[in-house]
Amino acid sequence: MQIRFQTPYQYLFIHQNVKHLLLLWKKERKRELYIIEEENDGTLLLRFPGETYAEMVLQEIEPIFFQRLETEEGLFPAILGATFTFEEKLIGMYYHRDHPTEELYFFEIQGETLTEISDQKYEAVVHAFMNEFPEYFSG
Secondary structure (H helix, E strand, O other): OOOOOOOOOEEEEEEOOEEEEEEEEOOOOEEEEEEEEEOOOOOEEEEOOOHHHHHHHHHHHHHHHEEEEEEOOEEEEEEEEEEEEEOOEEEEEEEEOOOOOOOEEEEEEEOOEEEEOOHHHHHHHHHHHHHHOHHHHOO
8 A cells, every 4th residue: 555645644554453644734733634445346435433432542643653763774763554463462664754765674663662572473473464464465
């Protein structure tokens, strides 16, 4: 699934196995959350889920949504692309804000904190993600 926007304030992410679109309006300091539903013909339908649902999801993801990650190349801004469960732990998949198709990064989410995944489990986490969200790897 690849969708590009003209401005950098729209974010697609999957949370609790539901595809969402987060719109941020910087000038108005407003945020909107939509659920993305795919119809049989491939059309994407945006549906407003209601204020209560939107606030609940935003409360869960806002503390972990935007991150600064560090690799051997240095610090870079990262964005949450998906959350999923692996061995009863919440895992977050992140991507580089400026290069979203280059590499994915996985962390265990504990409350509002990201924790590195051990080398022994990292490959299994990646495979679990690929099986659960194949749309990230098509096209």
